[in-house]
Amino acid sequence: MADEESKDWILMVTAKSPTNIAVIKYWGKRDESLILPINDSISVTLDPDHLCTTTTVAVSPSFRSDRMWLNGKEISLAGGRYQNCLREIRSRASCFEDEKKGISIRKEDWENLHLHIASYNNFPTAAGLASSAAGFACLVFALGNLMCVKEDLGAISAIARQGSGSACRSLYGGFVKWNTGYDVSGRDSIAMQLASESHWDDLVIIIAVVSSRQKETSSTAGMRESVETSTLLQYRFKEVVPKRILQMEEAIRNKDFTTFARLTCADSNQFHAVCLDTCPPIFYMNDTSHRIINYMEKWNQLEGTPQVAYTFDAGPNAVLIARNRKTAEALLQRLLFYFPPPGAELTSYVLGDVSILHDAGLQEMKDVEALMPPPELKCQIPFKRHAGDVSYFICTKPGRGPMILNDKNQALLNPNTGIPQ
Template sequence: MATESKKDWILMVTARSPTNIAVVKYWGKRDEALILPINDSISVTLDPSHLCTTTTVAVSPNFDRDRMWLNAKEISLSGGRYQRCLREIRSRAGDVEDEERGICIGKEDWGKLHVHIASYNNFPTAAGLASSAAGFACLVYSLAKLMNVREEQGKLSAIARQGSGSACRSLFGGFVKWEMGKDSAGSDSIAVQLADEQHWNDLVIIIAVVSSRQKETSSTTGMRESVETSPLLHYRSTEVLPKRILQMEEAIRTCDFPSFARLTCADSNQFHAVCLDTSPPIFYMNNTSHRQVPHSFIVSLH
């Protein structure tokens, strides 16, 4: 690795990724390690200027280990999901050269260099707003830029998926479908953009945060328990969702708000029914949410 004579250089990349709101939800995995879902899902990506994760990644020969800070607090990178994302990005890294500073990093050098990661969510973490989706999407995207990974967005989404399932959808704007795929290795479980950010300009999404407290049951735990104990979950994934996915795609394509609203509400209600059908039952709605159920669908048009 040819670098500046003084090994005090640092290269940085900063990226911003939005969270997404599922209108046909992902719930349940057929493979826990690879995060392969039991159903397709569809989401709308929110405006990154409102709800997003901002991540800065840096590399330097002075770094002696990989480190990460989330909302200014250092967290461990030893978890399997972080390690998978780091490993997958490093394996695809390319050459990086900064002629002005005399820095040249060969693709074979990335395995010996360490990174520092600083990530910040401008919305409550683990409170139900898919902070992990924005976080892992931003992590994968920023690392890919830092390491000059030349992969199309769909392939990057398969890496982000291994950090957090719905993260694959936050790599695209507009309306996004996460295809469950059939390959046991997950090569075809990727996100694809159904329509870009300009497709439905008069659609407005309002987020009302009724509690910023962390969920009592994590999504990972909840999904596992639902897969193991809920007959309704399996009926939903095999009998209901294939038709609902097609109907939602058509509603998005034609900007049919009544159908879009009806399908989104139906899917949300069925998701909470699956949670109640899980043993022990899972409760993601609080008292404020229950009081607002008749008015809970607040996606609206100008």
């Protein structure tokens, strides 16, 4: 370790990680503490420009204990999930040397050096937008970099998995598969990239944030209860999912949107069906979620082939995947017709890649007010519009995996104190 004089150094790394949305769902663990799933799952990584976690990790001989701040508020690191990630990463650390700054950390030093961690989500926590996935992916990715861990991303993903199962899928961009694996140690329960974000770059994703209240049943408790009580889940993971995984891999390989959409919608619905089959039943979708599904189904039916896929995680928010940019414009027009902004302005109602809004001819509120009912509504006119049922929309697309931010201005910890700035 560095000598007494240089005790004040702080070594710091900042990373940014995406969230992801499963299109073949993970629901149910075969090992609770290692977080090993009962079935494979497949996800799309969302563009971190619009939805991401930023995490700064710092190490210093002056730190007295491991500490963490989430969205500016200090939280406990005592939980098993954090401890597992920290232990696994520390055990894989390598030596670090920076002669200019006079820092020298031997492999065995990492066990005794304390960490400060600051993490920030640019979207609501625990509202079904996979904040823990982005969070643990970012934590493990940043720590791996700080501690000079030499293992590949697959092994890193197995560590992130022990923080939050779906976090392992956020270690890659594009289209990602999480293999359930066979080994009881969990070392083959890792994520792998099926295709990068550039493979299928037509897709556009619009998220309808239906509610940002904290959800009632955590996904950890929910999936435990489903494994214990749902008879349908047994059939799902043994008989239904394995076939869907193969079909989904092929659909992604071939950029076959029709199959992709069919499987995505069916698997989302089946996941929520299993939640309902749980005792006591779990409801993540609400009337607004149901309404969005009905509108999308009607549109797809009118067009003959799917224009949009929908999927819902453990919350009421809809993730809508449009076939291409043109379709996304038509989708946004429909969404703003059905769910007009409750206030007088659009800028806080449609977030992310707002160029879609402009290309769809929706510059101002008067453009939204002038929207005509979509043709699939047919005889259901006059139609009741639902202002206020959606909090806001986020326009995004499939995106890249985690990255290190070299710009020191993006660090969340003060470089001199190691405390959030």
